[in-house]
Amino acid sequence: MVVNQAVQPQLRTPKRVSRVANILPLNTPMPLECDACDHEQSYSMTHLRTLPTITCKECGDSRQFSQVELITLNKALNELGYYINKKS
Numbered sequence: 001m002v003v004n005q006a007v008q009p010q011l012r013t014p015k016r017v018s019r020v021a022n023i024l025p026l027n028t029p030m031p032l033e034c035d036a037c038d039h040e041q042s043y044s045m046t047h048l049r050t051l052p053t054i055t056c057k058e059c060g061d062s063r064q065f066s067q068v069e070l071i072t073l074n075k076a077l078n079e080l081g082y083y084i085n086k087k088s
Contacts, residue, residue, distance in 0.1 A: 022082045030073065036061035045084050048073070 029042035032054065039058035048065055055062040074084065 020081060024077075024082055024084050026085050026087075028084070034059060034061055035063065 024045075026046040026049075027044045030045060030048060031040050031042050033040050034056035037056060037059040039056055041054075041057060043052075043054070048070060051065050051067060051070065053062055054065050077084065
């Protein structure tokens with residue numbers, strides 16, 4: 001007895017696709033908006049890693065850039081495929 005079966009092509013699962021990593025230099029400008037007036041200013045990662053006091057050039061509002069913000073910024077960049085150079 002012969003059974004007719006439709007031959008289905010085997011679905012191949014794709015091999016793991018590696019993401020492209022973009023290594024950014026420490027002097028890459030990172031845009032940050034003022035909490036008070038939303039004016040955008042750029043700071044280098046070298047500067048941000050010192051956890052500086054950030055002062056808005058537009059309204060003069062100032063605040064401390066925190067370790068949590070630095071970690072969050074690094075994580076967000078990493079998820080997008082960007083990595084900041086570890087050394088200067």
